[in-house]
Amino acid sequence: MLAKVNEDLLKERKHCDFNVLELTNYLDGGRKATEDRRKLEARVLKTKGLQDDIPEEYLSHKEKYENAIRKAVTYYRVIKETADPNQSDEERAMSSYRSLLPSAVFKDMSPFRLHYSMFMPAIIGQADEEQKKYWLKRAVNFEIIGTYAQTELGHGTFIRGLETRATYDPKTEEFVLHSPTLTSYKWWPGSLAHTANYCVVMAHLFIKGKSCGIQPFMVQLRDEETHLPLPGIKLGEIGAKLGFNTVNNGFLGFEHHRIKRDRMLMKNSQVLRDGTFIKSPNNKLAYGTMVYVRVIIVYGMSNQLARSATIAVRYSAVRRQSPLKPDEPEPQILDYVTQQHKLFIAIASSHAIRLIAQWLWDLYTKVNNDLKLGNTSDLPELHALACCLKAVTTADTATMVERCRMSCGGHGYMLSSNLPQIYGLVTAACTYEGENTVLMLQTARSLVKAWDWAATGMPLGPTMSYLKDKNTGLERWENTIDGIIRGFRKVAVGKISSAVSSLKKYTKRGLSPEDAWNMSSVQLVAAAEAHCRAVILSTYKSEVEKTTTSLSEPLRRVLHQLVELYCIYWALEKLGDLLLFTSISERDVQQLQSTYEGLLGKIRPNAVGLVDAFDFRDEILNSTLGVSDGRVYERLMEEALKSPLNAEPVNQSFHKYLKPFMQGKL
Amino acid sequence: MLAKVNEDLLKERKHCDFNVLELTNYLDGGRKATEDRRKLEARVLKTKGLQDDIPEEYLSHKEKYENAIRKAVTYYRVIKETADPNQSDEERAMSSYRSLLPSAVFKDMSPFRLHYSMFMPAIIGQADEEQKKYWLKRAVNFEIIGTYAQTELGHGTFIRGLETRATYDPKTEEFVLHSPTLTSYKWWPGSLAHTANYCVVMAHLFIKGKSCGIQPFMVQLRDEETHLPLPGIKLGEIGAKLGFNTVNNGFLGFEHHRIKRDRMLMKNSQVLRDGTFIKSPNNKLAYGTMVYVRVIIVYGMSNQLARSATIAVRYSAVRRQSPLKPDEPEPQILDYVTQQHKLFIAIASSHAIRLIAQWLWDLYTKVNNDLKLGNTSDLPELHALACCLKAVTTADTATMVERCRMSCGGHGYMLSSNLPQIYGLVTAACTYEGENTVLMLQTARSLVKAWDWAATGMPLGPTMSYLKDKNTGLERWENTIDGIIRGFRKVAVGKISSAVSSLKKYTKRGLSPEDAWNMSSVQLVAAAEAHCRAVILSTYKSEVEKTTTSLSEPLRRVLHQLVELYCIYWALEKLGDLLLFTSISERDVQQLQSTYEGLLGKIRPNAVGLVDAFDFRDEILNSTLGVSDGRVYERLMEEALKSPLNAEPVNQSFHKYLKPFMQGKL
16 A cells, blocks of 8 residues: 655645756766666665664664674675776775765664774875785775774874874884773774774884884784684773764773784885884875865765755644644644744755865865875865864754754654754764864964965965955945855954954963963854855855756756855854944844845745755655655654564563552552 | 872862852752752662662663663652651642752653653642542552643644543543544653553543533543553553653553543533533633743753753863973863853853742742732733743753763763763753743743833833833943843843834735734744843842852852853853944953953862862762762773673674675675
């Protein structure tokens, strides 16, 4: 029996005034890309052994892990089988990172995630050619499963503070790895606890008592036959977390564990047999991998936000609540303007972040090619951009995913909605790969430097060149997208200027430059955010203009509405800044508010079409509230009935505890 | 062996310049209150049977419930034993709701929570004297365990839309309870699934085919001996959630289930034997219970925020990260001004919200006494206040708890920090007992009404009387606490005025009043928030002034610093509003920013003292990061080692899946 589609959803789809498939193709990057993605999804999702008997949320922590391993071997077998035979090992290692397929399979996270996201990239970025050839082949073919261990129990952000030691012994031509303290234990790496048998370990290298900085080492953790930890290696699981519970985060300690000299990854620095240390020619090279990982994170945010918006918008089209007018039926909650205010910005943000990620990726590729030619001049700007874009997009996504969840009322609190889990995953991105406040301060440092350069007439990179236009802010405000973008640039100029003044004020009072920096850091973070908003707004607008020229008129109109919505939303959100640093008037503000309310009304009829175009299969949404047929209440009940607590009418605890208690016998 | 206290924490405690116990007494409401609380905590927490063998986060959903029931019977036996014999049943029913002891025992939530928070209050508020006497006695003595069922799968906010029917049959003098649709199933009540055997059910009463509104019914759900659901009653569990997983939320459906006439709770409306319906004389009476529940929620927010701040501040005093200056050791992260900015506002907010809750409670008590004398005039203002205060304090708390969590970096993501769980509990409060946006719009409705009254010269309640001062905002701005409070009132006036103009604009364009309301609702919510902020700021300030006169000078100074911090924080946060509606200048803003940075520095040496004064036992914090001895890393490792995954060096999944996979045999 085919399930009927909810009437309200049918109606929404009928009233959508653009071609949904055209938008899907646009988002995928072409018709062929959509077709390929759909084919792979269909193939993977029909594979036997990838389904759960009991929904994951009812399992114990241990069972969740075991269940994920069961599915992982099946999933990655399919990935291996479907790999393009013409791809090099390196291409295979770097492919498929943008897919949400693993979400559909693992619900939470793949226990092999670090193998792809960190282990293989570390080999590519840090192993010499011979090492790379050997290790990458083994890794790509899953002969070994690897992870990457940098963070320690007591050390995160500050790499040079890592305590794990690698002491070179020239007699045996070995490194001795050792964890001198509890705080030196590696802590956090995914797959590390029980899954990986190899690991790239970052450790402080000492040769003949002399520090040679933090270096990468390929360390075998477990015997390939028995999987037992090798002697001198202590491994374990770090415990349950808000999310990522199937990713198997672990700890790792060394007790004078010896590895051969050729296990140091020697692309950058080298240690010769006799202990001679050859330093890496350029310490900026490591930025490359960091930027790569951050681009991937920004992509992921766009995807997760699209998923959340899909769930919340579909549910809001189905849910009816509280009559607007006395004698009328309860409306779809999507008709409430407060609900539109919460949801449509999530759709627009997903588009914006996706285009930003693509743009950042192109920039990364360009700078990477320049690097190969020995040109590192654009690296600092790219680094500053990647820092603030990672921080701002993860923070925005977390806020908006949570708003999507709460817009679904109580039902959004249920794990079967999948919204709490998505939040768990995106909020983690605010912390990993560079804590957001730390990253914002790195961007701020570049901005302050650029500010000084601008004063002396030195050239600035393209994303910072606007810093030279130190206008007074008295120029006439314009209530247009371009006017808003110009306004945000003025805000950035104003905030950087204020932060620089604050630095000067504190140094004048006798503070050291470091203390002045610290005292001004709240303002510096605000300045970096202002810069980042200006970049995002202008890039979103220009990328939409660039990429939509061949689209049909109705679709272009909708995409431009989203750009306008996004710009006005942020103008109203950051009104204080605009009022301080531009000539926007109260009347302008009222007009923006009115235009914003009008835009919500224009987008309303296309809202379901917009989220349908993200083209998530129900398995990838994995949400009772987001199902494409809109049969929300049936799904909620179906999922509830899968709870093992519902297998018996009376739980054993009644006889053991409740009854004696109520009868006063306990 | 006594564990040593972390050196940094010792140093912090030595440098605190006020008397911590004096602050604890102040927060508890007197020395005796502190002593009583400590005694009860000591007694409960040493009770055998209240400890966990395995930390809750490692258990399956079903095991969590069974474990909670095991502890519940022990815990509530102690509560029964320690009850004051002079208390009436009603006093016993309403006592102990402010304690965080259940958090220490259940980690998540007590499976009897609804028995106290809803079932007994419903009996007190809705049963007639005879019913009350009978049911309350049984409930207080735990002869029965009850819950309260209102929300349905398809119906939340709009009470009149509830579908569950109670049809009176005068022949048998029974009500027939029936759930006509899937969406009419009761959904969400805690304890409902497998714990409670009685329930107050809200159902739509029909007599002789005529609707008599939504009425409360006492329904027996399960046989007292066998605990089996009675015939015609379908019960089950709704599944896993973001939090509250041991509270046993359930669903409930009726199939023409019959109950006797005397099972309708008849304090307000009555049904006579022959089916004559006597309507409640005042439909505003139900507001009372709602306000009561919301006051309790506001209290809870203050407690949970204090807990989170304690965890994050202590951890920040212990954690050292990234040198500020090249050749100095890594500082305590509490020395970073960005960290102080995240944390100190959480301490101040906990104080503010606690005083607001106390103030709202006093107001509630006063209005309730007036009600008994037949005076309902203050009820609308109290209702409007309780709506926005619940909404704003829950939203602020959720934001700040999450900021505390993220300020602890990766470790804050671990469940052993307890911060994710606290977030799960507080974010739920944004939705339950009135969804926040809905509540804000209710307050907005009162404000718009008050605005009209003010225009016609009618008197306004004390918290709204400032609406009459429709000054132009050109009055000189003053950078003082009082100046900020006046500023916030002007903002509220400005925003309400704008929202009212917007309503007029849309009706002029031909929209119905309802559609104009909907179109303006984003602005109306903002207006209600502005009003609420003005109330909170002024109340926080005046309550601190009122309650601290007998305190020592050092403590008063610290408490006033928190008030100042709170006011300036919100001024800077809502700068756009102040710039729009007051005469604050750019120079004023810079000065406020500078004062704010100075205040962070003044509070810094007392930060640990301030959170120590919240006086949470380690069992109540239940956090590896918040332990009072600061031995954070030892606790993280100890807790990790409790993970059942760490019981074996090689997980069974290696032999079953990983090995064959890596060897290409799968």
